[in-house]
Amino acid sequence: MTHAELLEVVYRFYPRGLSPWGLGYEDTEESYRQREAARRGAAEYPRWKAMITRLRARYSSTDHSLRLLGGGIDPGYSGDIGIPGRKLGFHVSLLGPYYGIRLTGDPGEPPAARDLAQEIEATFPGYAPIPPSQGDEVVPDVSLDGRWFGETTIYECLLAQAWRWSSEPWPPPPVSPEKRAEEKAALEAVRVRLRERERLGLPVARPDFEAEERAAARPPSRRPARPDPHGRT
Amino acid sequence: MTTKLLLALVCVLSTSCLRGDPEASPTASPSSSPSTEPGSELSGPDPIGEAPLESGAAYRPEQFPFREIVKDDGEGNGGGSQQTEYTFTFVEREWWLPVYVWRRPVQIDVAIRSELYGRISPMLASRCTAEVANEVVDPLLESQVAWRNQGELFCQQLEKTMEKELRATYRRLGPRVHKPR
Numbered sequence: 583m584t585h586a587e588l589l590e591v592v593y594r595f596y597p598r599g600l601s602p603w604g605l606g607y608e609d610t611e612e613s614y615r616q617r618e619a620a621r622r623g624a625a626e627y628p629r630w631k632a633m634i635t636r637l638r639a640r641y642s643s644t645d646h647s648l649r650l651l652g653g654g655i656d657p658g659y660s661g662d663i664g665i666p667g668r669k670l671g672f673h674v675s676l677l678g679p680y681y682g683i684r685l686t687g688d689p690g691e692p693p694a695a696r697d698l699a700q701e702i703e704a705t706f707p708g709y710a711p712i713p714p715s716q717g718d719e720v721v722p723d724v725s726l727d728g729r730w731f732g733e734t735t736i737y738e739c740l741l742a743q744a745w746r747w748s749s750e751p752w753p754p755p756p757v758s759p760e761k762r763a764e765e766k767a768a769l770e771a772v773r774v775r776l777r778e779r780e781r782l783g784l785p786v787a788r789p790d791f792e793a794e795e796r797a798a799a800r801p802p803s804r805r806p807a808r809p810d811p812h813g814r815t
Numbered sequence: 816m817t818t819k820l821l822l823a824l825v826c827v828l829s830t831s832c833l834r835g836d837p838e839a840s841p842t843a844s845p846s847s848s849p850s851t852e853p854g855s856e857l858s859g860p861d862p863i864g865e866a867p868l869e870s871g872a873a874y875r876p877e878q879f880p881f882r883e884i885v886k887d888d889g890e891g892n893g894g895g896s897q898q899t900e901y902t903f904t905f906v907e908r909e910w911w912l913p914v915y916v917w918r919r920p921v922q923i924d925v926a927i928r929s930e931l932y933g934r935i936s937p938m939l940a941s942r943c944t945a946e947v948a949n950e951v952v953d954p955l956l957e958s959q960v961a962w963r964n965q966g967e968l969f970c971q972q973l974e975k976t977m978e979k980e981l982r983a984t985y986r987r988l989g990p991r992v993h994k995p996r
Contacts, residue, residue, distance in 0.1 A: 602994050603919065603967040617996070634891070642930075644892040646989055649924050652884030652896050655996055664892070727993040728975035730968065744991070747982055753931070757984075765950075772954045780908070785961040787907040789873060789952060790916065794904045797918070798878065 583680075585716050591678045592721055592739045595619065595657070601725035616677075620655040623676040627651060630659045630674065633705040637663060641694070644669075646744070658741045662748060665694045671748020672698050673741035679709045682717060682741045684749040691749075712737065717745075874948040876941035879923070883937075887927040893989060895927025897940055900995055903952075903973065907962055917966030919994075921974065925981070926989035935988060943985050951976040970994075 597610040607613055627650065634645050641663035650656055658675040670691055671684040681702050683695045703709060717737035725731050726743055737745040779786045879899045887895030904918040925940045932939075955972055956962070962969050974992045981990035 601967055601971060603970050608996065638891060642892055644930065644989075645890075645894070648885045648894065648926075649896045649898075649991065652898070654884075654896070654924065654991070725971065728971060728978055730971045730975075769950060769954065772957050776953060776957055780911075783910040785907055785909045785914070785963070787905050787915070787956045787962045790904040790906040790918075791873065793906070793916075793918070794878070794902065797902050797904065 583710060583712070583716070585719065588678075588680075588712065588716055588736050588740065589721065591680075592724060592736060595677050596721075596724045596726070596739055598723045599731075601730070602727050616655055616657075619657075619676045620650055620653075623647075623656070623659065624650045624653075627659075629705060633701060634661055637661075637698075637701060640697070641665070646742075646748075656742065657739060660742045660744065660748065663694060663698065664752060665690050667751060669748075669750055669752045670694055670698070671742075671745075672702065673745065673748065674702060674706055674709065675740045677740050679706070680712050680740055681706065681709050682712050682737055682745070684745060685714075686749050712740065717741070874945045874952075876938065876945045879941045879944040879948075881925070881937040881940040881944075883927065884924075885927075889928075892930035893926045893928050896924055896989075897927050897935075897937060898922055898924045899941070899944065903970075905956070905962070905966075905969070915963040915966075917962075917969065919966065919970040919973075921970070921977075922993055922995045923977070923981075924989070924991040924993075929988055932985070932988070940988070943981065943988065947977055947980045947984060951980050 593612070595612050595616050597607060597612045600607050600610065627647070630647060631645070634643060637643050643661055643663045646660040646662070647656065650659070657677050658673045658681075660671065660673045662669045662671045664670075668686075668688055668690060672681070673684075674681045681699075683698055685691050685695060699711065717735065717740075719736050720732060721734050721736060721739055722732050724734050724739060726734050726738060728743065729738060735745070742748060776786055776788070780788075879901055881897040881899045883895065884898045885896040900920055900922045902918055902920040904916070906913050907915040923944055925935060925943070928934050951973070955969070955976055958972075959965070974994070978990055978992040981988060981992070
């Protein structure tokens, strides 16, 4: 597995230089392939589910792939297992024979990661882990939901957009009341500055709640299934 | 004298009529009673109901009605998936005149059951989403001097910050914020 090979896979599924909000994104062949991969992932979900069930005999675990079954589009199956003091996230790609286990350097992770790797490789024969040296590389000309150009990594394109959050301390540390108060004060300061800019006639962008209310009052339009841009059935 | 009077009038108008903040918007009243909130008849006791979320904000829970898209099978630490779709509309004004308007539909997915909160009722999901929208929108709008012709970039940033804030504030709701497809 080389960096060039991984990039080739990325570019098969993500149009270069076009953000998901860009005009025509959904009509690109790459976007069509993404949707097809997600549909295939939903159809083959029982294989993943069987693996999660086996893991539950040894770990507490959460399956984060359920939105695929509801028509959602993700680049891979995602789940996590509980290890002492942490959650350990793991992902199996729907776009190529790759998987990843999100290691953060915690000393409790390696034994569970080895176990997970064995389970994944037994369930998905031929799949290989993407090493961090390649997975953390930025793909500069690809944008994802919530990731602008220059921010998106190979891990996020091929495994999960939530890659970086998939392993974390557990239970999460509580947010202190002082920090919460600081955040509220900062938010109020922002609102004061925005009002001041408005008062001075400077350019200010704000939510247009009245337009949103009007739009919400209209009956919802049915979104038709998007056809294959190249006429395949 | 006349100039001063005119200036005073403009200032009054600018702080009362043209603001998009909750105090000024007739459509952005504080949260309605729980009985009118979406999903209230479906939801059980709120798992984190002891800490009521803030009211009086611009975005209101009923603007984010969640519907179940994948049932919770009851297995594991979390399960199911519910979703809401909302079209955000923003307007940039200069000298109180609209110079740029952009609107974007966004879908937000959260789990139906999570390890930390137990069952996440549609009402709770709506409240969390409204609270997070209120926390992220103004700082994001203020982060650039102007957004003219940059609606696409703004929407990417909105998705990112909303998802990040949902994750930070409500751990393991399994949130995803994305463009509808």
